[in-house]
Amino acid sequence: MNARIIMVLHSHIPYVKRQGRWPFGEVWLFEAMAETYVPLIINLLKLDEEGKQTPLTMSFSPVLLEQLNSKYIKQEFVNYLKERESMARSDERYYLSQSDLEFAGIAAYYASFYRDIRRDFEIDLQRDIIEALRYLQGRGQLEIITTAATHAYLPLLDRSDLENQVYWGKRLYEQVFSTEPQGFWLPECGYFQGIEDVLIANGFKYFFVDSHAIEGGKPLGVMSPGGSEPETEVETFASTGLSTYRPYRVENRDITVFGRNSMVSQQVWSSEYGYPGDEDYREFHKVSPRSGFKYWRVTNRNHPLDKKQVYNPDKALLKVKQHAAHFVGTLKNTGQNAIEMGFSSPLIVACYDTELFGHWWWEGVNWLSEVINHLHNSTELELVLPSQVGPATYEAKVFESSWGRGGKHYVWENEETAWMWDIIRKAGREYQNLKGLEQETLMGQKAMSQALKELMLIQSSDWLFMVSNNLTRDYAMKRFFEHYTKLLRLTNTVQNQQFDDNFREWLRRIQYEDDFFSCL
Amino acid sequence: MVGGLGQHVFDLSRFMAAMGETVHIITPRMGNYPDYWIENGVHIHRVGCPAWEGEDFKSWTFTFNSEAIREAVRLNVLVGGFDVVHAHDWLVAYAGRSLAKIFEIPLVSTIHATEHGRNLGLHNRMQMEINEIEKNLALESELVICCSNYMQEEVHTLFGRPKEDIRVIPNGVDPDLFTALPDQPRFNISESDKVVFFIGRLVPEKGVWQLIQSFPQVLQQVPEAVLYIGGRGPQQPQLEKLVRDLGISDRVVFTGFITKEDRNYVYNQAKVAVFPSLYEPFGIVALEAMATHTPVIVGNAGGLAEIVEHRVNGLKVTPGNVDELAQAIIELLTDDDLANRLQETGYETVKSVYGWDVIAQSTLNVYREVIYRKKRLLVEA
Numbered sequence: 001m002n003a004r005i006i007m008v009l010h011s012h013i014p015y016v017k018r019q020g021r022w023p024f025g026e027v028w029l030f031e032a033m034a035e036t037y038v039p040l041i042i043n044l045l046k047l048d049e050e051g052k053q054t055p056l057t058m059s060f061s062p063v064l065l066e067q068l069n070s071k072y073i074k075q076e077f078v079n080y081l082k083e084r085e086s087m088a089r090s091d092e093r094y095y096l097s098q099s100d101l102e103f104a105g106i107a108a109y110y111a112s113f114y115r116d117i118r119r120d121f122e123i124d125l126q127r128d129i130i131e132a133l134r135y136l137q138g139r140g141q142l143e144i145i146t147t148a149a150t151h152a153y154l155p156l157l158d159r160s161d162l163e164n165q166v167y168w169g170k171r172l173y174e175q176v177f178s179t180e181p182q183g184f185w186l187p188e189c190g191y192f193q194g195i196e197d198v199l200i201a202n203g204f205k206y207f208f209v210d211s212h213a214i215e216g217g218k219p220l221g222v223m224s225p226g227g228s229e230p231e232t233e234v235e236t237f238a239s240t241g242l243s244t245y246r247p248y249r250v251e252n253r254d255i256t257v258f259g260r261n262s263m264v265s266q267q268v269w270s271s272e273y274g275y276p277g278d279e280d281y282r283e284f285h286k287v288s289p290r291s292g293f294k295y296w297r298v299t300n301r302n303h304p305l306d307k308k309q310v311y312n313p314d315k316a317l318l319k320v321k322q323h324a325a326h327f328v329g330t331l332k333n334t335g336q337n338a339i340e341m342g343f344s345s346p347l348i349v350a351c352y353d354t355e356l357f358g359h360w361w362w363e364g365v366n367w368l369s370e371v372i373n374h375l376h377n378s379t380e381l382e383l384v385l386p387s388q389v390g391p392a393t394y395e396a397k398v399f400e401s402s403w404g405r406g407g408k409h410y411v412w413e414n415e416e417t418a419w420m421w422d423i424i425r426k427a428g429r430e431y432q433n434l435k436g437l438e439q440e441t442l443m444g445q446k447a448m449s450q451a452l453k454e455l456m457l458i459q460s461s462d463w464l465f466m467v468s469n470n471l472t473r474d475y476a477m478k479r480f481f482e483h484y485t486k487l488l489r490l491t492n493t494v495q496n497q498q499f500d501d502n503f504r505e506w507l508r509r510i511q512y513e514d515d516f517f518s519c520l
Numbered sequence: 521m522v523g524g525l526g527q528h529v530f531d532l533s534r535f536m537a538a539m540g541e542t543v544h545i546i547t548p549r550m551g552n553y554p555d556y557w558i559e560n561g562v563h564i565h566r567v568g569c570p571a572w573e574g575e576d577f578k579s580w581t582f583t584f585n586s587e588a589i590r591e592a593v594r595l596n597v598l599v600g601g602f603d604v605v606h607a608h609d610w611l612v613a614y615a616g617r618s619l620a621k622i623f624e625i626p627l628v629s630t631i632h633a634t635e636h637g638r639n640l641g642l643h644n645r646m647q648m649e650i651n652e653i654e655k656n657l658a659l660e661s662e663l664v665i666c667c668s669n670y671m672q673e674e675v676h677t678l679f680g681r682p683k684e685d686i687r688v689i690p691n692g693v694d695p696d697l698f699t700a701l702p703d704q705p706r707f708n709i710s711e712s713d714k715v716v717f718f719i720g721r722l723v724p725e726k727g728v729w730q731l732i733q734s735f736p737q738v739l740q741q742v743p744e745a746v747l748y749i750g751g752r753g754p755q756q757p758q759l760e761k762l763v764r765d766l767g768i769s770d771r772v773v774f775t776g777f778i779t780k781e782d783r784n785y786v787y788n789q790a791k792v793a794v795f796p797s798l799y800e801p802f803g804i805v806a807l808e809a810m811a812t813h814t815p816v817i818v819g820n821a822g823g824l825a826e827i828v829e830h831r832v833n834g835l836k837v838t839p840g841n842v843d844e845l846a847q848a849i850i851e852l853l854t855d856d857d858l859a860n861r862l863q864e865t866g867y868e869t870v871k872s873v874y875g876w877d878v879i880a881q882s883t884l885n886v887y888r889e890v891i892y893r894k895k896r897l898l899v900e901a
Contacts, residue, residue: 477614478617484589485619485622486622489622492593
């Protein structure tokens, strides 16, 4: 055995339950479930059944867990799958009537995809994704970690808001998995010196940062696919001479930090040479106006959408095998290089957004299974879980950083979002001002706990990201203002202690609307 | 209350208050105005930073929305719950939408003008964003109010809102506001001068360029003619240059900012008021001129075209046609009978159709309708 690999998949969808269905809202969650979570978990269960070791590290945002756990979402998801299947069938009939057998074939392929996912979800998973996660964690195939309660961008939050996000991130995890989380995923790898103290206070043993936070140098600044790319100032960090091939203890603190390996991250993420841009893979951006299905392949990354050619699923699967083999080869070389540099058992940490596989990169789930298969059979590489790595012996000072463009906070704090941070901070103070007061009535307590939910929803990094990148901006701003208005109505009523019937009735309704964090 | 929009909201509100309704206006802080004030029965609340048109206008606007929400939440308890929220233009779209949603009350919005119309298209990210905000405001409001059939059509085609959900209620004019005169007029207008008056923002869509271009022809026929251009705007330097290039500097006066009293004085002296707009959602200025008994010439565009009936209460000219404009001005400066007839019918138009009492009543009817609809929906649910 030569090199150890930690593969981290970070999963998050903002809270969209009962907050609009289509084109923005619940459909985001349903797509991620159908295209990523369900197929990925089914694959992991299969590998487990075959007696293979699949140790993956996965983080799930508490808001996502809550939604996956919701009866309403489960039912609506089944409806969504039925709708997609029948839409695909209707596409198939349409293309047959046009004697377009190629397109009809792809339509049929989608119809069976959604039928299979529905069967997997209803029968194999018994509609319970979380139970499957518990099972896989119990089998040692997964190490599930947590993150900020509503996926807030932590480095820019006020201290008390930051503490809430970490504390409730942990509490919710415990409620769902009945065990204490060991690791914490910093949303967007957003780190500043001091955050580790909040993590330590909550009993966390490790967290992850981007490469330049440890090694210094030029940040990768890779963003999720789909983001537009305005000019960003890229900060160059001083070279430290440290390496992500080993874990570190944060300087003078009792917590381990893992640095992302830039090489293997780029191999998958890069929009220029990453695998998902291969000509045979399905094109994400071109969508049938009839049905929303995607019938085309990338063809050539630089070609405009009207130049795309028809997708061929079988051909794409051949590429998956080649790319999985290539990736494992890259891991071997990287490990070999590290050994030559003097690391006896180098660590390679690969972190990705879970939704990259399947949702953005349609073939990604298959690719991941192939890679795991390769690693299972390899004598030079071993997939490991963070808790198996053992205590870090070296210390490191970690740079303030993120995995976003420019390497620091720019993506979430810029001229487009400055006003949002003012409101986020005002909202925090609004809540803190009342928090100290003893609420004698049950109504007062209910209002305060709802206020905390609204406060944390305002803090979701998603709204900032969408406004900053001009993606579904109106939806983001609408949600941002609505949660702020709810918070103000709650705090104002608590302040005046005017819990009239009108308010009671309303509170009941918004408790239903924003009903996550039942433990709160 | 900012600019013309602010005056509109205030006039509408005070006439509603006079009809016994309780109206609260939330608007940006301004100069030395107090944070809370009751004027003509209207409660005026000022919040946030004073309005400004700096480079970060968008940020200022959204921050103002959050302050307006805070104030409305506070007031809602004090007034025992609002019945309806009325948003005027995209600047307050998010406050209007959130308040309506969170307080479960109907939202009415008035779209005074659109970004697409103002800029004759969408040319940059900011304009596209504003267009998007306007669209969502128009689509999420229970009912939309526009000031003219022209604007109804525009909102319908741009944003896809069905026409029956877009109510046309014109803007109002109060003739009493045009009677006050300055103690000492700023301008020295002699008896023999035949004054042609334009007032408005100096931007291309108002057609001032064409007005100036037509003026040499007017002077040929009527040498006593003098053109008064009231108001300010980004186009002013180019317009001043055009006047110099045409060699008519001695017959054209740029007033710059003009007080209400001085404006009334010029109207009093004017033989004709000209608004040759290329784009005009409503055209309140034409009504103001009519309220001062001044005959009007307007560009046959947008709302202006709806107010003026050709040769009945004013003259209409093809927008952008310099010769036609010159001929119309010459006709009114030389034909006193026509001028008298037009100004008399014009004044009648203002009184009968554009009185604030009529408009406030129509707006209240819209409120009643949305409140009724919302209740019915709640009962059905």
